[in-house]
Amino acid sequence: MYVQCLGAAGRVTGSCHLVQAGDHRILLDCGLIQGRRKDEDLNYDDFPFDLGRIDAVVLSHAHIDHSGRIPLLVKRGYTGPVYAQDATAQLCDIMLRDSASIHEHAAERINRKREAAGEEPIEPLYTAADADMAMKQFRTMRYHQKFDVTPSIRVRFRDAGHILGSAIVELWLTEGSETRKLVFSGDLGHADAPVLRNPDTVTTADLVLMESTYGDRGHRSWDETRAEVEAIAELASRGKGNILIPAFSVGRSQLLLYWMARNFDEAGLKNWQIFLDSPLAINATSVYEQNLKLLDKDAQDLWSNRSIQDSLPNLQFTRTPDESRAIHLIESGAIIIAGSGMCTGGRIRHHLQHNLGRKACNIIIIGYQAAGTPGRQLVEGAETLKIFGDEIPVRAAIHTIGGLSAHAGQRALVNWYDQFEQRPPLVLVHGEPDAQLVLQGVIRDELAAPVHIAAEGDQFNLLQPLPF
Ligand SMILES: [Zn+2]
Ligand SMILES: [Zn+2]
Incomplete structure (x- = not known):
C-alpha cells in the first residue's frame, strides 16, 4: 500500500501520483508539465508506470497542470474511468479540447518548418479526437459522496475552494484487514476569496500530500x-x-x-x-x-x-x-x-x-x-x-x-495542515524547491510535524513507519 509522487514533485506543474492498494492501482491527477520548452518536452516521455495496470484516474480539478495529460493517457491505450467532481468534468470538456487544439496548432507550426527542411512531420501530443475519447471515460461525482474506485480504494471529494469543482481528495486504502487514509490537498484556495467557498476542513489522515505553491509567501488581505x-x-x-x-x-x-x-x-x-x-x-x-x-x-x-x-x-x-x-x-x-x-x-x-x-x-x-x-x-x-x-x-x-491568487498563502497552508489530528506525516508537492524549504521549516518549527519534500519517484508505504 503506497503512494508514489510521479509529477509536481520539486516543481509546480505536471501533477501525477500513483496509488496502490492490494492489487489495484490508480492515478491521482495526470497533468501537463508547463513552463520552459525543455520542461514541456517531457510531456512526450513514456509514462513511468504500466498503463495496462491502472484501474482508474481520480482528478482533483480541471486545471491543465492536473488534467492535461489525460487525453494522452487515452491515446496511448488507457480505457478505464476518470472520476471527477461534476463541474470539473464540465470544465474539462472545454479545457481538454482547447489544450488539444493548442497541441495541434503547435505541431502544424513545427511541421511547416520541418517540411521546408525536408524532415519527417511530428505528431501533436494529442488531438481533439483524443480529448473527445477521454471525455467519454469521465464519471462524475458530487462533493461529500463516498464512492468505490476499486474494491480496495474508496474516495470522497471535498471542496478545495480553488476553482469551480476543485477537490481535496480523501482516499481510504484497504489491504487485507488494514485500512489507511491518504489525503491529497489538490490545489487549495485562498480562504475568504470571493466567488468560491472556503476549503473544507479535513481532520483525519495517516498521510497527507499537500500543495506548496506559495509556501514562502503570504497574501495581502x-x-x-x-x-x-x-x-x-x-x-x-x-x-x-x-x-x-x-x-x-x-x-x-x-x-x-x-x-x-x-x-x-x-x-x-x-x-x-x-x-x-x-x-x-x-x-x-x-x-x-x-x-x-x-x-x-x-x-x-x-x-x-x-x-x-x-x-x-x-x-x-x-x-x-x-x-x-x-x-x-x-x-x-x-x-x-x-x-x-x-x-x-x-x-x-x-x-x-x-x-x-x-x-x-x-x-x-x-x-x-x-x-x-x-x-x-x-x-x-x-x-x-x-x-x-x-x-x-x-x-x-x-x-x-x-x-x-487562486492559491492559499503560507499561513493558510500551515493552518489547513494544522487541522489534522495528531500531526500525520506530511509530504509537500506542487511547489518550487525554495518555497518548499521555507514551508517545511515553518511547519517543523511551529508544529513539530514530520514533513518531507517530495522528489520525483519518491514512494511512501502507508503500512510502515515513514522515514521522516
Ligand atoms: Zn489549479
Ligand atoms: Zn496546480
Whole structure:
C-alpha cells in the first residue's frame, strides 16, 4: 500500500501520483508539465508506470497542470474511468479540447518548418479526437459522496475552494484487514476569496500530500488588495493607457469579473471598456453560471438574477479572432483580460506586443507565474520580452497583486495542515524547491510535524513507519 509522487514533485506543474492498494492501482491527477520548452518536452516521455495496470484516474480539478495529460493517457491505450467532481468534468470538456487544439496548432507550426527542411512531420501530443475519447471515460461525482474506485480504494471529494469543482481528495486504502487514509490537498484556495467557498476542513489522515505553491509567501488581505487595484485603476485613468490582465481562463477570469462588478463605482470602471478576450474563458464563465449552487453566497446573490456578462454594463465577450484584433487598435481606456495566464501563448501575447512598449500602459499580474515563463520574466523586472521573434522593450508598468491568487498563502497552508489530528506525516508537492524549504521549516518549527519534500519517484508505504 503506497503512494508514489510521479509529477509536481520539486516543481509546480505536471501533477501525477500513483496509488496502490492490494492489487489495484490508480492515478491521482495526470497533468501537463508547463513552463520552459525543455520542461514541456517531457510531456512526450513514456509514462513511468504500466498503463495496462491502472484501474482508474481520480482528478482533483480541471486545471491543465492536473488534467492535461489525460487525453494522452487515452491515446496511448488507457480505457478505464476518470472520476471527477461534476463541474470539473464540465470544465474539462472545454479545457481538454482547447489544450488539444493548442497541441495541434503547435505541431502544424513545427511541421511547416520541418517540411521546408525536408524532415519527417511530428505528431501533436494529442488531438481533439483524443480529448473527445477521454471525455467519454469521465464519471462524475458530487462533493461529500463516498464512492468505490476499486474494491480496495474508496474516495470522497471535498471542496478545495480553488476553482469551480476543485477537490481535496480523501482516499481510504484497504489491504487485507488494514485500512489507511491518504489525503491529497489538490490545489487549495485562498480562504475568504470571493466567488468560491472556503476549503473544507479535513481532520483525519495517516498521510497527507499537500500543495506548496506559495509556501514562502503570504497574501495581502482582500481590503488591501482592493485598495491596490483601485490605486492602479486611478493611476491608469490619469495615464490614459490600456490595462492588460493575463489571467487563467478558468478561475481567475471569473473572479475578476465578479470583483469588477462588485467594485464598479469605487474603482471608476465606468470610464473603461472591459474585454474578456478568450473563447475558453467565455465558455468557462458559462460553466460557472450553470453551477451557481457551488459558489459562495455573495456570488450567488450577484449572479442569480442576471448573467455574468450583464453584471458589468461595459463588458464585451470577444470570441472571434477579428473581434480580438479590433482591440489592438484601441490605444487607451481598455481593460483586457486574456490568456494564457503565464503569457506563454494565447491572445495576451498579441496584446503585449501592442502595449508592453508603451509607458502609459499597465500590466497587472494576478496569478502564479512558473519559472521560465514570460509572465515570470515580467514579474522579475525583465527589460525586454521576446514576443513573436521581436524583443519588445518593457516600458509599461508591471504590477503584481498576490491577493487575487487562486492559491492559499503560507499561513493558510500551515493552518489547513494544522487541522489534522495528531500531526500525520506530511509530504509537500506542487511547489518550487525554495518555497518548499521555507514551508517545511515553518511547519517543523511551529508544529513539530514530520514533513518531507517530495522528489520525483519518491514512494511512501502507508503500512510502515515513514522515514521522516
Ligand atoms: Zn489549479
Ligand atoms: Zn496546480
